[in-house]
Amino acid sequence: MLSTDAPLIPRPEGLYCPEGDFYIDPVRPVARALITHGHADHARAGHSAVLGTQQTLDIMALRYGDGFADHRQAAEGVIEVGGVRVSFHPAGHVLGSAQIRVETRGQRVTVTGDYTRSPNAACAPWEPVPCDILVTEATFALPVFRHPDPAHEIGKLLASVAAFPARAHLVGAYALGKAQRVIMLLREAGYDAPIYIHGALQKLCDYHIAQGVPLGDLRPATVARGKKGDFAGAIVLAPPSAFAATWAQRFPDPVICFASGWMMVRARARQRGVELPLVISDHVDWPALTQTITELDPAETWVTHGREEAILRWCELESRAARPLRLVGYEDEPE
Amino acid sequence: MIGAFAHLLERLAFTPQRKGKLAHLVGYFRTRPDPERGLALAALTGDLELRAVTPSLLRGLVAERVDAELFALSYDFVGDLAETIALIWPEERGAQELPLADLIEELQRTGKTALPAVIATRLDRMTPSQRYAYLKLATGGLRVGVSARLARQALAEFGGLDLPEIEELWHGLVPPYTELFVWAEGGAKPVSAARAPFRPVMLSTPTDLEALQDLAPDEFLAEWKWDGIRVQAVSEAGTRKLYSRTGDDISAAFPDVIAAMDFEGAVDGELLIRRGAEVAPFSDLQTRLGRKTVSRKLLESHPATLRLYDLLIWEGRDWRSEPFAARRLALEQTVAGLDPARIDLSALLPFDNWKVLAALRANPPEPVIEGLMIKRRTSPYLGGRIKGHWFKWKRDPMLVDAVLLYAQRGHGKRSGYYSDFTFGLWDGDQLVPVGKAYFGFTDEELRALDRFVRNNTVDRFGPVRAVEPTKVVEVAFEGLNRSTRHKSGVAMRFPRISRLRDDKPAKEADHLSALLAMLPER
Numbered sequence: 127m128l129s130t131d132a133p134l135i136p137r138p139e140g141l142y143c144p145e146g147d148f149y150i151d152p153v154r155p156v157a158r159a160l161i162t163h164g165h166a167d168h169a170r171a172g173h174s175a176v177l178g179t180q181q182t183l184d185i186m187a188l189r190y191g192d193g194f195a196d197h198r199q200a201a202e203g204v205i206e207v208g209g210v211r212v213s214f215h216p217a218g219h220v221l222g223s224a225q226i227r228v229e230t231r232g233q234r235v236t237v238t239g240d241y242t243r244s245p246n247a248a249c250a251p252w253e254p255v256p257c258d259i260l261v262t263e264a265t266f267a268l269p270v271f272r273h274p275d276p277a278h279e280i281g282k283l284l285a286s287v288a289a290f291p292a293r294a295h296l297v298g299a300y301a302l303g304k305a306q307r308v309i310m311l312l313r314e315a316g317y318d319a320p321i322y323i324h325g326a327l328q329k330l331c332d333y334h335i336a337q338g339v340p341l342g343d344l345r346p347a348t349v350a351r352g353k354k355g356d357f358a359g360a361i362v363l364a365p366p367s368a369f370a371a372t373w374a375q376r377f378p379d380p381v382i383c384f385a386s387g388w389m390m391v392r393a394r395a396r397q398r399g400v401e402l403p404l405v406i407s408d409h410v411d412w413p414a415l416t417q418t419i420t421e422l423d424p425a426e427t428w429v430t431h432g433r434e435e436a437i438l439r440w441c442e443l444e445s446r447a448a449r450p451l452r453l454v455g456y457e458d459e460p461e
Numbered sequence: 462m463i464g465a466f467a468h469l470l471e472r473l474a475f476t477p478q479r480k481g482k483l484a485h486l487v488g489y490f491r492t493r494p495d496p497e498r499g500l501a502l503a504a505l506t507g508d509l510e511l512r513a514v515t516p517s518l519l520r521g522l523v524a525e526r527v528d529a530e531l532f533a534l535s536y537d538f539v540g541d542l543a544e545t546i547a548l549i550w551p552e553e554r555g556a557q558e559l560p561l562a563d564l565i566e567e568l569q570r571t572g573k574t575a576l577p578a579v580i581a582t583r584l585d586r587m588t589p590s591q592r593y594a595y596l597k598l599a600t601g602g603l604r605v606g607v608s609a610r611l612a613r614q615a616l617a618e619f620g621g622l623d624l625p626e627i628e629e630l631w632h633g634l635v636p637p638y639t640e641l642f643v644w645a646e647g648g649a650k651p652v653s654a655a656r657a658p659f660r661p662v663m664l665s666t667p668t669d670l671e672a673l674q675d676l677a678p679d680e681f682l683a684e685w686k687w688d689g690i691r692v693q694a695v696s697e698a699g700t701r702k703l704y705s706r707t708g709d710d711i712s713a714a715f716p717d718v719i720a721a722m723d724f725e726g727a728v729d730g731e732l733l734i735r736r737g738a739e740v741a742p743f744s745d746l747q748t749r750l751g752r753k754t755v756s757r758k759l760l761e762s763h764p765a766t767l768r769l770y771d772l773l774i775w776e777g778r779d780w781r782s783e784p785f786a787a788r789r790l791a792l793e794q795t796v797a798g799l800d801p802a803r804i805d806l807s808a809l810l811p812f813d814n815w816k817v818l819a820a821l822r823a824n825p826p827e828p829v830i831e832g833l834m835i836k837r838r839t840s841p842y843l844g845g846r847i848k849g850h851w852f853k854w855k856r857d858p859m860l861v862d863a864v865l866l867y868a869q870r871g872h873g874k875r876s877g878y879y880s881d882f883t884f885g886l887w888d889g890d891q892l893v894p895v896g897k898a899y900f901g902f903t904d905e906e907l908r909a910l911d912r913f914v915r916n917n918t919v920d921r922f923g924p925v926r927a928v929e930p931t932k933v934v935e936v937a938f939e940g941l942n943r944s945t946r947h948k949s950g951v952a953m954r955f956p957r958i959s960r961l962r963d964d965k966p967a968k969e970a971d972h973l974s975a976l977l978a979m980l981p982e983r
């Protein structure tokens with residue numbers, strides 16, 4: 127267990143900074159919350175004061191309404207919170223996502239939040255943030271996770287669309303981040319046809335466009351647009367939960383696709399009834415995670431959530447100090 | 462190239478529908494050259510003779526490269542040895558495309574001691590998906606959800622060929638089946654070089670009492686349809702083979718029958734397991750199926766026997782164009798000389814009108830009978846399912862009224878619908894799952910079931926929904942076996958939802974004891 131004079135302490139509410147009296151990504155309502163990014167399991171409603179990037183605040187407002195917190199502050203440059211210097215740095219995960227660096231009790235601590243180092247045209251790229259203590263996520267922390275080039279995965283989707291022109295391709299993608307990343311990957315691959323989106327993606331796609339992410343021609347995938355056959359050959363994006371809903375019944379013999387880092391494992395894909403798995407991840411894979419630890423070379427590595435056993439074992443083999451925080455309340459990938 | 466084969470395996474693994482699998486296979490045959498496509502076909506039909514690469518050899522290889530604890534954690538998560546190794550193998554020198562033929566030849570040629578190093582060198586130069594395909598090939602168990610028959614069906618579709626004709630030729634040919642692909646692409650049909658080859662089997666169409674009214678009873682012969690497996694026994698010029706009706710060679714599992722095939726010709730019959738004077742339930746036969754060798758103990762406890770229906774070839778003469786009545790007479794004479802404990806004759810049933818037959822059908826002398834076969838006296842022996850010659854009049858299916866417990870979503874045209882159902886029966890005041898069904902209902906009934914599932918979900922486990930146990934359905938099935946793999950202790954054959962019993966409250970659904978009472982006696 128961490129002693130009470132540690133710079134950050136895991137508590138049931140989330141990761142707590144005693145000196146600054148704030149939490150990072152708390153899972154329960156608290157007085158002062160610093161939020162890494164807008165995914166629902168990291169950015170919850172009900173805190174009194176929230177500090178986050180402007181985009182994260184905007185996304186929270188889209189999700190929870192304008193009054194999601196009494197006080198909202200947009201992070202820019204170095205900010206003092208309760209006497210502690212904090213700064214936000216791009217995490218490459220989703221639009222607005224940040225790593226949070228905290229300088230407290232003589233230590234520089236980088237809390238990565240969720241991050242990826244592979245290029246993501248839907249948001250600013252990850253930056254290395256030097257630190258004494260690295261607090262990292264470990265969602266895909268197993269050596270089997272070496273995510274392929276996302277452009278290659280999008281190539282698979284386009285090949286399938288060409289091979290089955292009479293079928294609609296339904297791509298499961300989470301509403302914040304993954305959906306826009308898939309759209310941008312399609313556009314980068316030269317696909318300029320309209321892309322149809324489920325109603326649950328509309329607001330966030332509009333927001334990305336407003337923030338300068340050129341998503342191109344997006345149209346609602348509503349049945350009011352016509353008959354079943356109208357979606358033949360189309361690419362339709364929806365949150366994965368929509369596949370369980372009657373919504374999916376409107377498409378002609380659809381090819382079910384799912385964009386997720388988990389799709390590397392066949393059993394996972396089959397269990398979800400996926401016909402075309404697309405290995406596209408917004409989290410660091412094993413090589414990127416170990417590379418990050420090696421490059422930043424922190425005195426200690428703390429692991430927030432995910433498959434911590436493997437990365438702790440790796441740190442042990444590398445003679446690096448590491449400990450699990452066992453934070454609960456974070457999902458592998460939020461809906 | 463191994464990459465193209467790897468891609469095919471990936472597509473097949475994720476395509477649940479038969480039609481889709483066929484399309485992937487046909488596309489592969491169309492675009493890949495010889496000998497690759499033929500080798501891939503052989504891998505899928507299980508006809509590739511490869512040195513068995515053992516799991517322990519593979520574990521040894523990976524242990525030299527990956528920390529044991531990291532591997533264990535990964536294997537635990539992935540669940541498949543070949544897949545875990547494919548994903549975890551450190552990429553060393555960049556992927557290289559290698560012809561399937563070279564890789565297979567190398568695995569066949571390399572000696573046991575050199576094999577690990579050879580495999581490691583190959584794995585170093587592959588992508589994860591290539592490694593997976595290579596390891597599956599090397600270990601022999603593809604298990605990608607494609608049967609040998611489906612693979613041959615794809616070849617038939619690719620070339621516009623007749624599947625029975627392919628099956629007839631199959632055992633005379635060897636990988637990479639170049640002459641089959643020549644034929645498929647418009648060239649000459651290969652000549653069968655097989656000893657004791659398989660001939661296409663004649664199949665029946667279903668009938669019932671109403672349909673039979675249009676037929677004259679005196680133009681037909683009838684016999685029991687035994688519940689074993691339909692086989693073709695061929696003994697020619699010293700070679701003896703036992704084929705399933707799809708042409709798969711199952712000789713190795715039935716040496717006792719092979720030994721008794723003391724004749725020169727090809728006959729058609731039912732393979733059964735005997736229990737004294739009686740025929741044992743189908744599950745007894747299942748314990749012998751699929752074996753490469755059979756222990757003496759199993760031969761004694763589960764003796765196999767062949768019950769003959771028909772005669773195709775006899776002492777060099779082809780009888781297939783003769784009328785059934787004549788073939789049957791010849792069969793009766795020939796059987797006389799064989800060991801009656803191993804090979805006997807399916808008896809003809811006396812009848813002069815369909816009512817008499819209906820009465821027999823309602824009361825078969827043994828439980829291991831599926832129904833009746835009704836055969837036109839004048840029919841030649843025709844490969845395939847040709848209408849108007851042979852009719853199968855099955856016994857009425859067994860029925861239980863069961864309660865829906867779980868539902869899972871379907872694929873393809875059923876995407877978005879809950880179409881795979883688990884149902885249960887009462888055991889005391891508990892509902893015990895007894896089976897799964899995903900067909901039998903009409904489209905309209907499917908919509909009703911889907912609605913029910915959505916409105917009555919009480920729990921979710923991944924893609925599975927547990928429902929309020931209030932919906933009663935009539936489940937029809939063709940037979941029942943004991944099974945240790947099922948919680949209820951029994952497994953149904955071909956269960957389907959035959960009717961929605963919205964008139965029945967759940968508490969009036971059947972009890973497990975009623976199902977157990979339908980089991981064939983031990």
Ligand SMILES: [Zn+2]
Binds near residue numbers: 163165
């Ligand atoms: Zn996230």
Ligand SMILES: [Zn+2]
Binds near residue numbers: 167168240263457
């Ligand atoms: Zn997360």
